[in-house]
Structures are given as C-alpha cells and as structure tokens.
Amino acid sequence: MSDHMNTTKRILVIDDEPTAVDLLHRILELNGYEVLDAANGIDGVELFRHNICDLVITDMVMPKKDGLQTILDLRDDYPDLPIIAISGGGTISKERYLAVAGYLDKVITIAKPFTIETILKAVATLLGNSVKPEAS
Numbered sequence: 001m002s003d004h005m006n007t008t009k010r011i012l013v014i015d016d017e018p019t020a021v022d023l024l025h026r027i028l029e030l031n032g033y034e035v036l037d038a039a040n041g042i043d044g045v046e047l048f049r050h051n052i053c054d055l056v057i058t059d060m061v062m063p064k065k066d067g068l069q070t071i072l073d074l075r076d077d078y079p080d081l082p083i084i085a086i087s088g089g090g091t092i093s094k095e096r097y098l099a100v101a102g103y104l105d106k107v108i109t110i111a112k113p114f115t116i117e118t119i120l121k122a123v124a125t126l127l128g129n130s131v132k133p134e135a136s
Contacts, residue, residue: 009127010051013037014044014070015059015086024057027116028123041065045073055126060087071107080106082126084119088112
C-alpha cells in the first residue's frame with residue numbers, strides 16, 4: 001500500500017458562521033478528511049500553527065481578522081499552503097489586491113452559496129499529490 005493511501009489529509013475550516021462550519025465539516029469528514037475548525041482568523045492561524053494542515057478553507061468576511069489577512073498570515077510562514085477562499089460578497093480594493101496578489105498563488109475562490117461538488121472538486125484539485133506544507 002502506498003503512503004498516499006495511508007495518509008489522511010487534514011483540513012482547517014475557518015468561518016464565523018456556525019452553519020457553514022458544520023456543513024463543511026460534515027462534507028469533508030464524510031469524504032475521508034480529518035477536519036479542524038475555527039470561528040475566526042485569529043483562532044484559525046493559531047490552531048494551524050499547532051496543528052499543521054494540508055489545506056485551509058477560509059471565509060473572506062469575518063470579524064476580528066478577515067480572510068485576506070488570515071491568508072497573508074498563514075502564507076508568511078507557509079508560502080506553499082493550498083487555500084480555498086469562500087466569499088458571500090464584499091469587495092477588496094484594487095490597491096489591497098495588488099499589494100497581496102503574490103500571496104494568492106494556490107488559492108481557489110468559491111462564491112457562497114456553494115455546492116458540495118464544487119467544494120470537493122476544489123479540495124481534490126489543491127490536494128492532488130500534496131504533502132504537508134513546510135514552514136519557511
């Protein structure tokens with residue numbers, strides 16, 4: 001048996017909406033992933049640093065720390081970390097986008113409401129043959 005088949009991928013879900021967290025948690029667990037979750041970007045970054053994950057799914061609009069800042073903080077230490085950014089609306093200024101564009105490699109953006117198929121396809125795309133990200 002290969003290492004790939006023996007390794008359960010760990011995914012961190014960061015979202016301030018309990019319903020979204022619960023839905024994503026159940027979808028991912030039912031599809032064989034280990035799932036951790038956090039209610040905001042501050043807690044999510046801290047949880048990630050103590051429990052390195054293969055992938056992060058984050059909401060973009062959250063209190064305390066928005067998704068973009070969460071991505072920047074995670075990418076400072078883990079530049080190759082695959083991320084799915086989920087957004088139900090809101091905008092980011094062109095200047096802010098251009099300032100952080102270099103951090104947005106390996107980020108798939110999904111609009112709310114999303115389908116189970118869309119989430120699972122994005123996860124499969126990003127986790128293809130990945131290994132746990134290394135700190136820089």
